Amino acid sequence: MIDVQNRGYHQQHGRMFTAVIPTNVFGMHDNFNIEEGHVLPGLIHKTHLAHKNGSPLVVWGSGKPRRQFIYSLDLARLIIWALREYQEIEPIILSVGEEEEVSIKEAAECIVASMGFKGQVIFDTNKSDGQYKKTANNGKLRTYLPDFQFTPFSQAVKETCDWFVANYHTARK
Numbered sequence: 001m002i003d004v005q006n007r008g009y010h011q012q013h014g015r016m017f018t019a020v021i022p023t024n025v026f027g028m029h030d031n032f033n034i035e036e037g038h039v040l041p042g043l044i045h046k047t048h049l050a051h052k053n054g055s056p057l058v059v060w061g062s063g064k065p066r067r068q069f070i071y072s073l074d075l076a077r078l079i080i081w082a083l084r085e086y087q088e089i090e091p092i093i094l095s096v097g098e099e100e101e102v103s104i105k106e107a108a109e110c111i112v113a114s115m116g117f118k119g120q121v122i123f124d125t126n127k128s129d130g131q132y133k134k135t136a137n138n139g140k141l142r143t144y145l146p147d148f149q150f151t152p153f154s155q156a157v158k159e160t161c162d163w164f165v166a167n168y169h170t171a172r173k
């Protein structure tokens, strides 16, 4: 609807508004609530508790769905670029490439490694997997910014886990 509105403003009033479409965002200051948060902050919180309590980590679903995750700091840099440089009404997808897509299982393994969790990891297939894939093409972004360096996923996950542990008492959870 924002896209429709932006086109309308342009046609009727000659105004230049656009829209950005990020894929799954994660990073510091996220909502780490287990029931309501998205998968990465949810799993980071659950891994922290499992580590503290010596209990297993329960991942919802089979672990097979795949997602493209974007680190909030990378997204912030891209949004500032879009504000300053991007001159189209047409929305732009802000995402890592399709080859960077990871499964929920791989994402959970990355969190487990970052937090040094040594306990058991269980996949609860009574919980739904949701959409299997939502692959987004970042070709347009790449034509504008061929050299933009995304933070490597494992580094971004590690920074987010470290932030959560260091700010456990004040983090949104």
Ligand code: GDP
Residues within 6 Å of the ligand: 024, 034, 036, 037, 038, 039, 040, 042, 043, 046, 058, 059, 060, 061, 065, 067, 104, 127, 128, 129, 130, 131
């Ligand atoms: P979305 O489906 O892309 O909106 O993202 P979600 O963050 O809600 O979940 C993506 C996938 O992660 C789904 O397949 C969930 O079943 C799976 N998942 C595994 N463990 C968790 C968890 O602890 N929290 C959430 N939110 N999703 C989880």
